[in-house]
Amino acid sequence: MRYSLDAFDKHGLLKPSPMLWLVLAFSAKAWIVFVMAGSSREQGSQLLTLFYPIKETLYVGFVLGLPSILLTWLSGLRHRNNHLINTIWRHGKLLLLVAYISDCLLQTYHLITTQGVFSWSNGVMMVLTIWLTMYLLRSTRVKNTFADKPVER
Numbered sequence: 001m002r003y004s005l006d007a008f009d010k011h012g013l014l015k016p017s018p019m020l021w022l023v024l025a026f027s028a029k030a031w032i033v034f035v036m037a038g039s040s041r042e043q044g045s046q047l048l049t050l051f052y053p054i055k056e057t058l059y060v061g062f063v064l065g066l067p068s069i070l071l072t073w074l075s076g077l078r079h080r081n082n083h084l085i086n087t088i089w090r091h092g093k094l095l096l097l098v099a100y101i102s103d104c105l106l107q108t109y110h111l112i113t114t115q116g117v118f119s120w121s122n123g124v125m126m127v128l129t130i131w132l133t134m135y136l137l138r139s140t141r142v143k144n145t146f147a148d149k150p151v152e153r
Contacts, residue, residue: 003144011079014145023132023142027068027099029125030061050121054113057106064103067095093136093146100133 009015016024025032033051037044052058071092078089107126136142
C-alpha cells in the first residue's frame with residue numbers, strides 16, 4: 001500500500017495514524033481517568049466511581065494501559081537502531097491486542113458482577129473496545145506502522 005510523504009517522519013518511518021493514537025489513548029483510559037480525577041478534587045471520587053465502580057478494575061486498567069503508554073513513548077524513539085526498542089515496537093500490535101481482549105474480558109466480568117444492569121458509560125466503553133479491537137485486527141496501516149522496516153513510499 002502506498003502512503004503520502006506526509007505519512008512518514010523525518011527518519012523514513014511510517015507515523016502512527018490519528019486512529020492509532022486514539023487506540024493508544026483509549027487503551028490508557030484508566031490512567032487518563034485517574035489523572036482527571038486527581039485534578040478535580042471535589043468530584044474525583046465520583047468520576048472514578050462512574051468509570052470504575054469496582055476499585056480492583058481500576059488497578060487492572062492501570063496494568064492494561066501500560067503497553068499503550070510504553071508504545072506511545074517508544075513511538076518517538078524507534079528511529080534509533082536499538083534492538084530492544086525495535087523488538088518491542090515490532091510486537092506492539094500484539095501487545096495492544098492482548099490488552100484490548102483482556103479489557104473486553106474485564107468489562108464482561110464487570111457486566112456479570114452487576115447482573116447485567118445497563119449503564120451508558122459501560123455500554124459505550126464496551127462498544128468502543130470491540131470496535132477498536134476490530135480496527136487493530138483489520139488495519140493495514142497499523143500492520144505497516146508496527147513493521148520492522150520502513151514501507152515503500
